[in-house]
Structures are given as C-alpha cells and as structure tokens.
Amino acid sequence: xxxxxxxxxxxxxxxxxxxxxxxxxxxxxxxxxxxxxxxxxxxxxxxxxxxxxxxxxxxxxxxxxxxxxxxxxxxxxxxxxxxxxxxxxxxxxxxxxxxxxxxxxxxxxxxxxxxxxxxxxxxxxxxxxxxxxxxxxxxxxxxxxxxxxxxxxxxxxxxxxxxxxxxxxxxxxxxxxxxxxxxxxxxxxxxxxxxxxxxxxxxxxxxxxxxxxxxxxxxxxxxxxxxxxxxxxxxxxxxxxxxxxxxxxxxxxxxxxxxxxxxxxxxxxxxxxxxxxxxxxxxxxxxxxxxxxxxxxxxxxxxxxxxxxxxxxxxxxxxxxxxxxxxxxxxxxxxxxxxxxxxxxxxxxxxxxxxxxxxxxxxxxxxxxxxxxxxxxxxxxxxxxxxxxxxxxxxxxxxxxxxxxxxxxxxxxxxxxxxxxxxxxxxxxxxxxxxxxxxxxxxxxxxxxxxxxxxxxxxxxxxxxxxxxxxxxxxxxxxxxxxxxxxxxxx
Amino acid sequence: xxxxxxxxxxxxxxxxxxxxxxxxxxxxxxxxxxxxxxxxxxxxxxxxxxxxxxxxxxxxxxxxxxxxxxxxxxxxxxxxxxxxxxxxxxxxxxxxxxxxxxxxxxxxxxxxxxxxxxxxxxxxxxxxxxxxxxxxxxxxxxxxxxxxxxxxxxxxxxxxxxxxxxxxxxxxxxxxxxxxxxxxxxxxxxxxxxxxxxxxxxxxxxxxxxxxxxxxxxxxxxxxxxxxxxxxxxxxxxxxxxxxxxxxxxxxxxxxxxxxxxxxxxxxxxxxxxxxxxxxxxxxxxxxxxxxxxxxxxxxxxxxxxxxxx
Numbered sequence: 001x002x003x004x005x006x007x008x009x010x011x012x013x014x015x016x017x018x019x020x021x022x023x024x025x026x027x028x029x030x031x032x033x034x035x036x037x038x039x040x041x042x043x044x045x046x047x048x049x050x051x052x053x054x055x056x057x058x059x060x061x062x063x064x065x066x067x068x069x070x071x072x073x074x075x076x077x078x079x080x081x082x083x084x085x086x087x088x089x090x091x092x093x094x095x096x097x098x099x100x101x102x103x104x105x106x107x108x109x110x111x112x113x114x115x116x117x118x119x120x121x122x123x124x125x126x127x128x129x130x131x132x133x134x135x136x137x138x139x140x141x142x143x144x145x146x147x148x149x150x151x152x153x154x155x156x157x158x159x160x161x162x163x164x165x166x167x168x169x170x171x172x173x174x175x176x177x178x179x180x181x182x183x184x185x186x187x188x189x190x191x192x193x194x195x196x197x198x199x200x201x202x203x204x205x206x207x208x209x210x211x212x213x214x215x216x217x218x219x220x221x222x223x224x225x226x227x228x229x230x231x232x233x234x235x236x237x238x239x240x241x242x243x244x245x246x247x248x249x250x251x252x253x254x255x256x257x258x259x260x261x262x263x264x265x266x267x268x269x270x271x272x273x274x275x276x277x278x279x280x281x282x283x284x285x286x287x288x289x290x291x292x293x294x295x296x297x298x299x300x301x302x303x304x305x306x307x308x309x310x311x312x313x314x315x316x317x318x319x320x321x322x323x324x325x326x327x328x329x330x331x332x333x334x335x336x337x338x339x340x341x342x343x344x345x346x347x348x349x350x351x352x353x354x355x356x357x358x359x360x361x362x363x364x365x366x367x368x369x370x371x372x373x374x375x376x377x378x379x380x381x382x383x384x385x386x387x388x389x390x391x392x393x394x395x396x397x398x399x400x401x402x403x404x405x406x407x408x409x410x411x412x413x414x415x416x417x418x419x420x421x422x423x424x425x426x427x428x429x430x431x432x433x434x435x436x437x438x439x440x441x442x443x444x445x446x447x448x449x450x451x452x453x454x455x456x457x458x459x460x461x462x463x464x465x466x467x468x469x470x471x472x473x474x475x476x477x478x479x480x481x482x483x484x485x486x487x488x489x490x491x
Numbered sequence: 492x493x494x495x496x497x498x499x500x501x502x503x504x505x506x507x508x509x510x511x512x513x514x515x516x517x518x519x520x521x522x523x524x525x526x527x528x529x530x531x532x533x534x535x536x537x538x539x540x541x542x543x544x545x546x547x548x549x550x551x552x553x554x555x556x557x558x559x560x561x562x563x564x565x566x567x568x569x570x571x572x573x574x575x576x577x578x579x580x581x582x583x584x585x586x587x588x589x590x591x592x593x594x595x596x597x598x599x600x601x602x603x604x605x606x607x608x609x610x611x612x613x614x615x616x617x618x619x620x621x622x623x624x625x626x627x628x629x630x631x632x633x634x635x636x637x638x639x640x641x642x643x644x645x646x647x648x649x650x651x652x653x654x655x656x657x658x659x660x661x662x663x664x665x666x667x668x669x670x671x672x673x674x675x676x677x678x679x680x681x682x683x684x685x686x687x688x689x690x691x692x693x694x695x696x697x698x699x700x701x702x703x704x705x706x707x708x709x710x711x712x713x714x715x716x717x718x719x720x721x722x723x724x725x726x727x728x729x730x731x732x733x734x735x736x737x738x739x740x741x742x743x744x745x746x747x748x749x750x751x752x753x754x755x756x757x758x759x760x761x762x763x764x765x766x767x768x769x770x771x772x773x774x775x776x777x778x779x780x781x782x783x784x785x786x787x788x789x790x791x792x793x794x795x796x797x798x799x800x801x
Contacts (some may be wrong), residue, residue, distance in 0.1 A: 114763070121536050138536060142766040146537035239656055239747055297631025300656025305634040314633070444765050448744040455747060459656070483532060483767070 057377060065158040066384065068377040073104040075375075076382065077117060079133040080109035082326055083192075083365070083399040088131075091394030096385040103378055112136035121148055126370035129379040132188075133365055140180075140188055140366055141441060145485045149187040150369035155380040156186055161388035168387055175435060176363040176404040182487060189383050190363030191395070193402040193409070194321040195342065195422040196247050197359055201316050202339040202417075204231065212343050214356050216252070216284050219346045223293045232315040233293040238301035242455035243447055244319045245285055248345045249454070251360045253281040254434050255345065258353040260491065262436045267488045268479040273471035280348055282457060282464045289460040299459050307331075313338065325418035326400055341421040344429070358432040359425050363404040402426070441487050442478050449474035522779070528772035535768035547773035557774065560745065560752040563662045567669065567733055567753070568785070572726035574670045576719060579677030582610055584711050586678065587685040588693060589703060607682070614675040622739035625668045629654035629740075661741060661751030668736050673729065677722050684718040685711060724789045731782050734759065754778045 060067035078085040085107075093105055108127070110116045114136040120126045121138070126148075132138055143149050156169040156177055169177065173193060180188030205212065208229060213219040223233035237244045254262055257277035264272035288294055295315045298306050304327075310318045311331035318324070325332065325340065332338055344359050367386075369379040385391055392408030395401070400416050402409050402423060414420045426433070439446035453470035456462045462470070478484055529547055531540040551557055586603040600606075613621065630636035631653055632643060639651040654660050688711065696706050712719075734755030737745060743760050745752025754774060762771035 118536065122538055124538060139534075139766045142534045143536055146534050146539065148537055240742065295633070297633055297636075297653055297656075300629075300631045300636075300653030301634045302626065302630070305630065309633065448749060452744070452748055 062159075062164065066154060066377050066381050068100070068103070068381045069375065070100065071102045072375045072378060073106055074129065074378045074382060075106040075108070075127040076129040076379070077108045077110055077113065077127050077131060079113050079131045079137070080111050081134045082323065083401070085109040087395045087398040091398060092382070092386050092391050095388060095391050095394075096382050099385070100378075100381070114138045121370065121372075124372045126372055128369065128373040128375045129382055130368050130370065131365070132368050137366070139443060140368070141182075141443065141485070143368070144182050144187050148371050150371050150373060150376045150379075152180075152186045152189060152369065152380065152383070155189070155383055158380075158384060161384050161391070168384060171387060171407060172404050173363065173406050173409075175433070178489075179363045179435075179437070179440065180366065182485075187368065189367040189386075190365060191367055191386060191404055192363070192365035192399075193361065193404050194323065194364045195359055195361045195402070195426050196251070196319075196321045197342040197344055197422070197425060198248060199310075199318045199320050199324050199340055199342050199418065201310070201313060202341045203337055204313060204316055213346050215350065216346050216348050220287070220291070223288070223291065226316055227291075227293060231313075232295035232298075234288055234317045235295045235298050235306045235310045235315040236319060236458065237303035238298050238306045239455075240301075240303035241447075241451065242458050243451035244303075245458055246446070246450055246454055247321075247360060248319050249281045249285055250278070250436060251358070251434065252284065252345045252348050253277040255354040255356075255358050256280065256348045256352045259434045262434065263489060263491060265475075266436055266438045266441070268438075268442075268475050268486070270476070270479075271472070273475065274468045277348075279464055279468060282467055284348060286457055286460060286464060286467075289458055294458070299455075311338065311340075322401065322419055322422040325416055340418045342418060342425055344425055354432055354434075357425070357428045357430070358434060359429045360435055361426055361429070361433050362435040365401075437487075437489065442484060445474055445478045449477070525772045525775050525779075528769055529776050531769045533768045534766045535762060536766060540769075543769070547770050550770060551773055551777065556745075556749050556752060557754075557757055559749060560754050560757045563665070563751065563753050564731055564733070564781075566662050567666065567730040568727055570666050571669050571673070571730045572723055574666070575673050575677055575726055576722055578670065578674045579681050579722070580712070580715075580719070582606070582674070582678045583681035583685055584707050586610075587682055588688075588706070588711060607678070610678045611675040613672050614679075616672070618672065618735035619739055621668060621672045622736045625664070625671075625736075626655065626740045629664055631656075655741065656747055658746070658748040658750035661746045664740070665733060665736055665751060665753075668740070669730070669733060672736075673726065677726075680718060680722055681715055684715040688714045720789075720792070724786065727785050727789060728782060731755075731778065731785070754781075 058064055058067050058069045064070075076088070078088045088109075089107060093107065097103070097105065106127075111134065113130065113132055113134055116136075117126060117130060118138060121143075132140060132143075140149075156167065156172075158168055160166050160168045160171045162171075176190055176193075177186050179190045180186055200212070204210075204226075208225075210222055210225065213222050226233045236242060250262065250265070253275070254277075257275065261272075261275050261277055264275075265278075295306065295309060301309075307318060307320070307324065307328050308331045309315060311328040312334065322342070332340065344357055347356055367383060369376045369383075373379055386395070387405055389405060389408045389411070392403040392405035393412045395403055396408065396412045396414070400414070400419055402412075402419070409423065409426075414423055450471055453462075453467050453474065456470070457464070457467040479486075528540065530542060530544060532543050532546075533540040586599040586607055588598070589600050616624075627635055628637045630639075632639035632651060636654075638654065642648060642650050652660065654664055692710055692714075693706065696710050701709070732755055733753045737751055737753050737756045738759065740746075741751045743756065743764055745756055745760075754777070758771045758774045758778070761767045761774060
C-alpha cells in the first residue's frame, strides 16, 4: 500500500463529531434530528471493529492449500450482464461443491453491482466474492487505494486445481496477474481474455474478391475500392466511445516502433504522446476522415447504432474487442450469410519493428475478494476452482469468451466464427502480445480525457499536433493530481 | 377546559415531534452531512473520510468543465422558462379563449379538446423515455434520425446536421427537449387559470371590438399573471436539474467535448465515475446555493408584484 493512504483513526472521527457539534451550535438548523446524525453516512463505518474479528481458517494441507474453513458459508455476487450468471451456477459452483460439500454457497446475481454493494463496502460488511463488472462496477483502482481488497498472493502461489506440481500462477496467460496488481501485490483476478483488433465483414470481402490488407497503404487502396463500390469502409463507436479508435492507434504505433513506446504513456511521462510513431498512427487514422472513408454520420451516432449498421453490411471495418460478436448477436443473426472475422491492425511501414501478427490482448472481467470479507479463504478457493481447466473451458463454452487459463484456451472448441478467428490471431501472435495499462490505472484519463481528444481527431476538427497537445494535457492533469495514486511499469 | 389547557403543550408536541423529527432526519441531516462531505476527500467506497478544508471548492473554481456545466444551466434557466411559458400561454389561450365561433362569445379554437390531450401527452411520458425518443429524433439519417429524414423528405436536405455530434448544438437540443417535455403541464395549468376568468369580461372586450391579441394582452395575461409567476418558479427549479435528459441523451460526460454538461450530471460523474464523493458533494452544495438564491429572488419578485384581482 502506498504511504499516502490515510486510514480512519479515532482522532479523525472525533474531528468529525466536533465539527458536527459546532455546526449545530453555530446555528445550522439541525433540529431534533441532530441526535440521528452520528448514525448516518458521515459517522464512520465498520473499519473500527474489523481487526478484532479474525477470519475463520481451516488447517492448511495438500488437499486444502488455502486453509479454508470446511463448514462456513460463502456469499458470492455475479454480474448478470453480457455473460449472465449460468456459468457460475452451472459450471463453477458444481466443481467447487463437489470438493467442499459442506460449504454452503449463497449465490447472488446483480445487474448494478455498485448500486447493490457500495453501501456494504462502506459499512465494512461486503460479500466474500464479487464479480465487479458492468456499468455499475466500482472503480477497482480506488478500491485498492482504499484498502478494500484482499491480497490474492496466496491464491496465485497455491498449487493449481488440476496439477499440484504447478502453481496457479503458471497456468495463466502472462500478464494476467500484473493486470490486477498494484506495486507487485495482486488484488484482482481478471478471468476473461479479450483480443482486440479490426473486425471485418468477411462476406463482403469474399464476394468482391478483396484481400485483407497487411499494410496501411494496402488498407487505403482497399478503402478507395470499397468506397467506389458504394459501401463505407470504416465505422467506429460514434459519439459514445471514439476511444475505441485509440486501440488501433496505439497498437499500430507499437508495431511500428516497438512495445517500449507504450511504457512512457503508462508512466505519464511528459512527451510520451508526442512520439513519432504515435503521431504517424494518429495521422493515418485521421486520413480516414480526410478521405471520407467513415460511414456517413458516424460522428453523431450511438455506438450500438454504428456497430449495428456495420453488422448489417453498411461498412467493412470496425475496431473492437472480442466481445463484439456477442454484443451484436441480434444484428448478426438477421443475415445468415454474414460472416465476421478479426484481423490484426495493418503495418504502418514495411520496416515496422514488430510483426504483422502482433495483437493487443488482455485479461479482463474482474473478480475480487473484499478485505472485509467474512470468508476470504473460501472465496480464493472458489477462484482456484474457476481457474481449473474444466472450469475455464466450461466458461468459454457457456459465454463464448476466452479465459486467462492458457491450457483451457488450447483445448476448447469455439464454434463462433468471430471468436475462433480471434483465437487463431492470438495463437499466431505467439509472444507478440501487447497491452497498455493507463485506462485501468487512471480510468478518467481514458474517458473522458483521451476519448474527447480522439473524437475531435476523427472528426478532423483538430490536427495531429493539437491531438498530441490535448493528450499531453490530459496526462499532465493526472500526473499533477495528488489525489490519484500513481503507478509505473518497467516494460 | 383547564385540563385541556394544562395538557396543551405535551399534546401539541406529541403531534409535532414525529413529523419534525422525520423531516430533520431525512431532509436536514443529509444537507448538513453533504456540506461536511464537501470538505473531505472521500471515495464513497470506504468509511474513511479525510478532512481537506476548502480544497474541493478551490478545485471547483479551476474546473473548466464545471464552468461549461454552469453556463449550460444558466442557459436552461433563462431560455427554457421563457420558451415554455410563452408556448404554454399561447396554447392555453388558443384552447380556451382564442376561438371565434358564431353563437359563442368566448371559446377555444376548433378541435381544442383534441389538442388538450395532445399537448398533455409528453407530460405523462417519463423523462427517460422522452430522452431516448429524442436521441433518435436527432440521430444521423442512416441511424434512423427522424429530424434529418424529415428535412430530406421536404427538400431541405442541406439543413441536415449531425445534431448530437456537434458540440455547439448540444445545449440547444436539451432546451428543445425540455421545453417539449414541460409545455403540456403549463398548458393545463394556464387553462385552469383561464377557465376561472369571468366570461363577461371577455364579452365586454369583444363588444368594444378588441382583437384576439389585444384581448390576450389586456385581459387574459393580467388575470393569469399570478399563475404565470408560480409556473416561472417551478420552471426555474426544473431547469436547474436537466439530469435525466442530459445523462440519457448525451451520456455521463455531457456529450461531445462535454459541451452539453449540466451540474446534475457533473455531480453524478464525480460521484459514480470518478469516485470522488467529496467533490460531488461540493458541486451539490453549489447547486443548493444556486437553487436557493433563485427561489428567494423569485419569491421577492412574486411578493412585490402581487396584483389584487377581482
């Protein structure tokens, strides 16, 4: 934990009460309700007593590496969104219960995770296991800063469910644990695995005899051809999320000049956004607007409308992650001949440092154990069960998504053509998988910060230089904000 | 008698304490707590609040985005009530006293009973639905934009715009949508006021050869002025809000470049996107002060200009 974090002390709460008393005395009309004040939001919560209750713990053994109590209940919350919650009730819980029949699982599904659980976190009475996802997800970085999350080191060091010789740590795709860590301590398990790239309408390409472009020059030539055929070459996520275009932007820049150019971006270094490769990539994407290669009106569209028009054959390329196929399932199902596939971003130059096959991929879909959980050991054991090959494969089959469990991705048969192409691209990439972390570390830097700058760039309202200046200003704001806990990475 | 007088205060207290207690607990104490929270740094996720004095207010002073939100709220505050009250008065007078039909001196225009229902219709729609509908009114034509398609259909294709994609239009879109949503209520309110105006006044005006506009200016308007003032106060308070329309139509960041932001959305964003409850509470206190200032100002004006009516 960083030293700048201040915890509640008795001195602190006395200041607060003195303050309220003073407010009452100095004539603020508190009235007879004043006595109730001490029991409300400002009166402090469970932090005072949580150290007095030791968590229940069983004996550590080969069979019980995390030392979970064998008869204490486990309360879990699953986000009931794109993935639903059947994967938990039908796949993970049977695996867990087979081994621990006496641990009663208290399963809950919620659409608005923050809305249901925020008050319980404040009160120091959170559930044991939370799938912190969806629109209502609580800010993970802030939860870590507030000391609300349980250290998951023991989980990743424990032997894996399938092979006692191999620790959990080594069964995961590299980068998974780092994605959920701060200062080397893991707090978040990112379970689903997302591959990012350009999603294209394979049917249109095949029908017209067009080939998948491998360089930006080929991309521009193809766009000209597509446009003359009366189809829009590109869409992006309109007014809702122009930041989706940051993904090809930074990926193409990293391919051109190497993944190390992303490190200063994450570390908020001055001038990071002004790197020549990033400028070149930004100029390339801006040229899509200059040449009128975007779907007309996309700048004013909601993202689902834009993606829907893409899925209905109005445009060919769309930047997104591997959830796109699920998200647009309805539009995709309208036309049986429609087939989508993912391609890695084309190279800006023949002398690019990284190969064409390089993709951005990252673990996502966060699962956490609250620091104040009553049964955190069992919650980690539940995670260990999720990370078994059987659990991960069951997840992939149920929700059409890859997982962070490397072995499970190799064995799973994926029937969805889009995800299958993403899996292929990931395998082809091999070691050349890149990612950047500033959107996870500093969510408001990505949105609205860089999001607004990129939106203006894609409307060609600003030049590449102005875009760089705006991005630098956004990074500067975060850099100079003392209330934000900073993180850095080496490579 | 003596017994009742003897027990008067306990009796009154017994009835007064519960409601005052509940009011203090659920209305006053949150205000006081919000003021305290605005002086702290608090994520809203833990029980830890760090007292930081007026730092949040200093930050507010330097926040350009907040200035945009404040400017938009002021635009809404001035333009929406004027538009809504003007349209409300116009429609109400046409529905009630604007008609000229043989045999009846004072009546509404033809078909006024149908119009009454039509005008009131937006009022029964939740703001969320109004906002979603209008997001599609202002969408690009290939995404089903009603306005752009309409313009193209009547040969005004060159007037089409990417309404929601253009920062300069955003606040005016909100003005239009809010006015559309609120005007029906004021039509009904003013209709009720106009119904209570004695008919013989209109008949007298008519006999004197007064035109419709003169009748409206010299008879209708002075006699419903009290209701208009009440409407103005309501409207001003509603215009300080605008949260649902902006959040649903333009998103949590207030649309492209944040140009359509309002204070309500800024509070929500600070609290639930940035997890900075202290800052959110500080904006809340600003909004409280603004709203109270406006109400006090209007009450003053209202009291001074009260007209004795027949």
